[in-house]
Amino acid sequence: MTLALDAAAQDLLFREARTANTFSDEPVGDEQIQAVYDLVKYGPTAFNQQPLRIVLVRSEEGRARLVEHMADGNKAKTSTAPLVAILAADNEFHEELPSQLPHFPQAKEMFFSERSVRESSATLNGALQAAYFIIGVRAAGLAAGPMTGYDAAGINKEFFADGEHSVLAVVNIGKPGEDAWFPRGPRLAYDEVVTTV
Amino acid sequence: MTLALDAAAQDLLFREARTANTFSDEPVGDEQIQAVYDLVKYGPTAFNQQPLRIVLVRSEEGRARLVEHMADGNKAKTSTAPLVAILAADNEFHEELPSQLPHFPQAKEMFFSERSVRESSATLNGALQAAYFIIGVRAAGLAAGPMTGYDAAGINKEFFADGEHSVLAVVNIGKPGEDAWFPRGPRLAYDEVVTTV
Numbered sequence: 001m002t003l004a005l006d007a008a009a010q011d012l013l014f015r016e017a018r019t020a021n022t023f024s025d026e027p028v029g030d031e032q033i034q035a036v037y038d039l040v041k042y043g044p045t046a047f048n049q050q051p052l053r054i055v056l057v058r059s060e061e062g063r064a065r066l067v068e069h070m071a072d073g074n075k076a077k078t079s080t081a082p083l084v085a086i087l088a089a090d091n092e093f094h095e096e097l098p099s100q101l102p103h104f105p106q107a108k109e110m111f112f113s114e115r116s117v118r119e120s121s122a123t124l125n126g127a128l129q130a131a132y133f134i135i136g137v138r139a140a141g142l143a144a145g146p147m148t149g150y151d152a153a154g155i156n157k158e159f160f161a162d163g164e165h166s167v168l169a170v171v172n173i174g175k176p177g178e179d180a181w182f183p184r185g186p187r188l189a190y191d192e193v194v195t196t197v
Numbered sequence: 198m199t200l201a202l203d204a205a206a207q208d209l210l211f212r213e214a215r216t217a218n219t220f221s222d223e224p225v226g227d228e229q230i231q232a233v234y235d236l237v238k239y240g241p242t243a244f245n246q247q248p249l250r251i252v253l254v255r256s257e258e259g260r261a262r263l264v265e266h267m268a269d270g271n272k273a274k275t276s277t278a279p280l281v282a283i284l285a286a287d288n289e290f291h292e293e294l295p296s297q298l299p300h301f302p303q304a305k306e307m308f309f310s311e312r313s314v315r316e317s318s319a320t321l322n323g324a325l326q327a328a329y330f331i332i333g334v335r336a337a338g339l340a341a342g343p344m345t346g347y348d349a350a351g352i353n354k355e356f357f358a359d360g361e362h363s364v365l366a367v368v369n370i371g372k373p374g375e376d377a378w379f380p381r382g383p384r385l386a387y388d389e390v391v392t393t394v
Binding site: 009035096182 | 210
């Protein structure tokens with residue numbers, strides 16, 4: 001069975017792409033992240049909601065504020081990656097629905113008036129958008145190193161003073177360095193994941 | 198700024214890909230879904246966890262069981278799509294960690310002994326995998342129609358009798374039919390999503 005996507009693209013995005021644990025010194029420019037965003041912003045979400053927020057950590061001071069909240073095993077790579085992106089869900093995304101879902105602006109009040117509903121929706125759809133972003137980093141020819149080992153409450157408080165954001169992942173971004181990869185882990189077989197009714 | 202991913206692949210996966218609301222009669226075979234899975238199974242998750250489970254709804258009886266729980270606005274397309282996939286998170290994914298994370302089998306007990314922690318992790322990482330799957334459907338040259346408008350508790354009970362699965366999305370899959378697309382919704386500008394510290 002041949003996919004419509006060409007083999008080189010399959011390799012770039014999935015088959016040969018790997019979570020990098022070391023990075024070269026080559027910098028990652030804002031224009032690269034803008035190109036990534038301008039591609040992956042089209043990924044689908046429910047109600048066209050767009051809860052994903054991205055904080056690019058560029059300054060030494062910002063890096064220090066972030067590293068403090070990372071798990072010990074993630075501090076070294078978060079300190080040395082050319083660029084680090086904090087991916088978070090904005091739990092107040094519903095404020096944008098009238099402009100982002102112009103044919104159904106009532107959705108804001110009809111479905112998202114309760115904070116707990118908004119938070120669940122922001123987490124799920126923000127995670128979809130986080131996955132699109134990771135794919136987009138790879139589409140830019142860069143390696144992504146997504147991490148969830150950190151003090152989430154600490155990051156939320158440190159970087160999102162409004163109390164309305166929830167960190168989803170922190171992603172190291174750059175060209176891979178020496179010994180960048182662990183051996184690839186196994187994957188579940190098709191029959192372990194897919195059933196038919 | 199040019200991405201490493203070629204323009205045709207950008208179009209196939211993001212720029213021209215759209216959420217389909219109608220489908221042609223052309224069937225979608227199991228071998229197509231297997232090819233999708235064999236590509237997107239490589240998408241990264243935390244601890245190499247693989248909570249995503251996929252139920253392909255093929256029988257008339259299965260279709261009727263599913264449609265009953267869909268929101269009214271989703272019933273018609275869920276009834277007529279060539280194939281419907283229920284994407285769910287297995288909240289007991291940690292049972293597989295010793296085999297899927299062989300260099301750190303202790304992760305199962307160290308991090309995932311509490312059900313609430315497992316469920317949060319399964320939701321986040323299952324959503325990442327759901328996004329990879331949607332991208333994979335597009336990579337197969339098929340249109341995806343992901344939906345979250347349904348009675349989640351009803352679907353969980355109907356299709357996952359063990360009480361340990363949480364539906365993440367239901368996805369219609371096939372070749373687009375007539376008038377398959379709504380006008381594309383707006384997207385937030387880069388500066389509304391990305392900040393730098």
